[in-house]
Amino acid sequence: MKITGLVVGFLVLATGGAAGYAYWKLNSNIQSDDLSANGKDGAGHEKADAFGRTPINILVIGSDGRTNAKDCKLGGACKTAGGERADVEMVVHISADRTNATVMSVPRDLRADWSGCHDDGHQSMGPQHNTMINAALAGGPGCSVVAVHELTGIPIDHFMKVDFSGVVDMSNAVGGVQVCVDADVYDPYSHLKLKAGKHTLQGDAALEFLRTRHGFGDSSDSRGRTEGQHVFLTALLNKLKDDGTLSSPSKMWKLANAATKALTVDNSLDSITKLIGLGEDLNKVPTNRVTFATLQTADTKVNGVYETHLVQPGASALFKTIADDQSLTTASGAKTTAGATATASAAPTVAPGTVAVQVRNGAAKDGALVPGRASDVVTELKARGFKLATAVTGAATPTTSLTYPAGGQPQAQAVAKALGIPAADVKQTADATGVVLTVGSDWTTGTTFPGAKVDASDSQRKTALDGSNYQNGSDKGSCAKVSKYDDVIGVDANGHVTTKDNPPHSTSPTHAYAISPNVKDSAP
Incomplete structure (x- = not known):
């Protein structure tokens, strides 16, 4: 009995010590920074609903910074890239009642005004006018928060920033994500090369897919890059749900270990328990009530240079639905049909x-x-x-x-x-x-x-989604549409971009695939 008691006592201490070490290890992985570069009011403030609940708005930032050897190798152009910019910006909105969510992509080249940024440890910048919004990250993630909040009027509660190597590590941690492309595609700029059909992407291939702009849609940041990202994130969300990752402690450990190493978050998210709580909030939202949408923009030539600006009234309507915590789906998960959400959905008995x-x-x-x-x-x-x-x-x-x-x-x-x-x-x-x-x-x-x-009215939904290239979170089988445009400057058989023609000729991503037999596919 004494021996048994000692063994049991040792096991309790050992497992308790292991749990304590694991908790300490995950917490020590987390890097954090100020939420706002302009003080406590720079990110806005949420308004509680009638039950005292508040929505959650998270600015997800994909950094193109080449701040270490691994990111430098993955991103390339280390000597010419210069500084840190936001390759990706998404506002992730989780409703106050946790029944629906909206993910709004902000094109990186969008021109915006913001009040400048002054955050300890980061470059200061004065008031900005007609500046590409991705440049705000030079003032730190809190500066990107300020720029997005002032552009949209949406309160930002948290941010999460990830770099190139973080995307690679997290995609490996989930065991890859299955995506589909509707045609052969090769984008020599991101190095993505895939045959038409389904592929499981992880590591470098996942990063290539998420960074591709010339391969999808209209080959732009507003349609090309975000369309591929929405396909990838829809597949990832469904994988995490179907595998039970967000509700399994053992599966969450592997993901949390990778995530805490990969992410920089705001100071209020600087513990593993808070990050897991955020994952639990997201897990409450059914996939058919998640809407992915790209902020409506258009390119206009100004003084010989193309500039990206908002398209109205769609952009303002999309901002308003998020700021007012209104769903872009109905309670059944429908996208634009008339009706109301779970809290205001009973149809009136009269028209x-x-x-x-x-x-x-x-x-x-x-x-x-x-x-x-x-x-x-x-x-x-x-x-x-x-x-x-x-x-x-x-x-x-x-x-x-x-x-x-x-x-x-x-x-x-x-x-x-x-x-x-x-x-x-x-x-x-x-x-x-x-x-x-x-x-x-x-x-x-x-x-x-x-x-x-x-709920938003049907007309509000239609205006908010018009031109937004939206996708529902349950559309996990949808394929990324490969660009038909000749937007890839000619490539040789080894996949190298060539400008030897004068003027250089262009080709489509599908044709680029066909004429690059010596380039290995990103995934089988």
Whole structure:
């Protein structure tokens, strides 16, 4: 018994010590930095919903910095690359109720303005105007956070930065990711070479796929590179879910060990428990309620140079849906069909177009009515299909109310669901002649009731997704579309880029594959 007791005691101490060492090892791997390069307000602040829950917005940054020998070899052009820029920027939005998520890619060449950056340990920069947004990373990841927040109006809660070698290591840790391409493709700039069909990519091949811009879509950063990335990330997300990685301690260990070595995160994520908690939040979101979208941009020639700028109204609509925590899918996972999310989805018993509602402005601040409140709410109602909504000026009132006559409850409920008005504020009154919404002093800003969780309207979804090259997270079998453009400057049989022709001729990625027999494929 004494021997057994000693053995058991030793095992307890040994396993406890191993767990402690593992925890210490993972925590010591993590590199962290300031969230914002401009103080505590530089990243914005989230607003809680009616239940006190807040969404999570993470800026994922892929750095092109050649800061060590491994990254230098992987990225090439070590002597000419210079500095550190964001090859990839994505805003990952996880809703407050953890039922849906949106991943918005920000093209690296997008021109933007931001207020400059001053963060300890990083290069300072003054106010920027019409500057490529990827250049903000020179001021540190917190500067990229500032630039993206000021561009979009979306609060950024965390950032994660990964370099070339980090992508290689993490793809190896998950055992590779299976992707599909719809034609033969060779991009000599990223070195990606694949035959049409399915391939499992890891290591260098995964990095080549994620960096490819000339091989996919329209061969641009806004369509070419992000299309391939969305295909890869959709496959990765489904693999992690299908394998149970995000809910398995043993599988999470391998991934966490690679991730903590590969990532630089903001200071509030600098422990393994916080990172695992973030993984658990993501695991709650069904794949069919994840939307991948590319921010709408277009290239315009300015003084002989092409510049990338936002395309409206799509870009602003996409910003608004994320900032307002609105899903780009319905509760069933549909992308653009009419309907509402899990919290506002029950279809009204009457069609919105048949509901006549009068909106009265009773919202007062500092003793005076806030101008335009009724008109603002009417505009929102009309966007949601309530074409018979009208605005009038009323008397100041402390609280919002929605009244209706006998038999008018279905019409009033339709209005309440559209705007997130609490059931307690919806009442039948004897003297009512129609549905009347009085906007009170408890609702002085915004077009949905404060703290309410309402879905984007179908028209809002369509505007937000128009031109965004979007993909649903459940589309794991979709293939990356290989570019048809002659955008690869000629290559020889060994796959070397050649400009010996005058002027140099161009070829398509598929033709480049055919004329480069001596180049080994990236994956079988």
